[in-house]
Amino acid sequence: QVQLQESGPGLVKPSETLSLTCTVSGGSITDYHWSWIRQPPGKGLEWIGYVHYSGSNDYNPSLKSRVTISIDTSKNQFSLKLSSVTAADTAVYYCASLIDNAFDIWGQGTLVTVSS
Amino acid sequence: DIQMTQSPSSLSASVGDRVTITCQASQDISNYVNWYQQKPGKTPKLLIYDASNLETGVPSRFSGSGSGTDFSLTISNLQPEDIATYYCQKYSGVPRFTFGQGTKLGIK
Numbered sequence: 001q002v003q004l005q006e007s008g009p010g011l012v013k014p015s016e017t018l019s020l021t022c023t024v025s026g027g028s029i030t031d032y033h034w035s036w037i038r039q040p041p042g043k044g045l046e047w048i049g050y051v052h053y054s055g056s057n058d059y060n061p062s063l064k065s066r067v068t069i070s071i072d073t074s075k076n077q078f079s080l081k082l083s084s085v086t087a088a089d090t091a092v093y094y095c096a097s098l099i100d101n102a103f104d105i106w107g108q109g110t111l112v113t114v115s116s
Numbered sequence: 117d118i119q120m121t122q123s124p125s126s127l128s129a130s131v132g133d134r135v136t137i138t139c140q141a142s143q144d145i146s147n148y149v150n151w152y153q154q155k156p157g158k159t160p161k162l163l164i165y166d167a168s169n170l171e172t173g174v175p176s177r178f179s180g181s182g183s184g185t186d187f188s189l190t191i192s193n194l195q196p197e198d199i200a201t202y203y204c205q206k207y208s209g210v211p212r213f214t215f216g217q218g219t220k221l222g223i224k
Contacts, residue, residue, distance in 0.1 A: 044215055
């Protein structure tokens with residue numbers, strides 16, 4: 001059973017870079033595509049982007065200029081970097097597997113607050 | 117961009133009721149729609165994929181239908197544990213993945 005766990009700072013200062021890592025356990029990171037999704041407090045879901053171990057990726061155009069999603073097969077991890085953050089980037093960030101265009105397995109989510 | 121308009125934004129129904137949530141795409145997206153359930157304080161869970169296919173382990177009272185621009189999620193025989201927010205999600209066009217605004221379902 002594949003499980004995902006997000007990790008990273010819960011507080012980031014405005015204008016800095018948000019960095020999160022998702023560790024995949026119970027399966028190989030080469031099996032699927034992997035995605036990041038966020039949810040501002042009390043609001044809906046927003047897809048951020050995905051990565052595949054082959055190097056392919058895709059990002060939401062609304063965030064593309066600030067986002068990098070990378071993968072480390074040796075550690076069975078993938079990571080999110082979001083630069084130049086503002087309060088609008090405050091959200092619960094989820095990592096998820098992307099299987100046949102569906103977000104099948106989700107991490108528990110981690111709240112990241114942007115504040116000085 | 118292809119927009120997904122979900123309605124209603126909230127509704128209340130009684131145990132045993134039949135409930136329908138709809139999602140309308142701004143362009144034809146074939147059957148490229150999934151549905152998720154998010155219970156309060158929990159992670160979203162995939163219910164329906166490719167518009168009408170029930171994910172393994174999901175109760176059969178959940179069903180999905182639609183193609184083109186109009187899609188629906190139906191819960192027959194509503195149960196108390198179905199209290200949640202439901203999201204549609206498309207996987208076509210730009211951006212590749214977009215969620216609907218969500219429908220918050222409560223019990224009367």
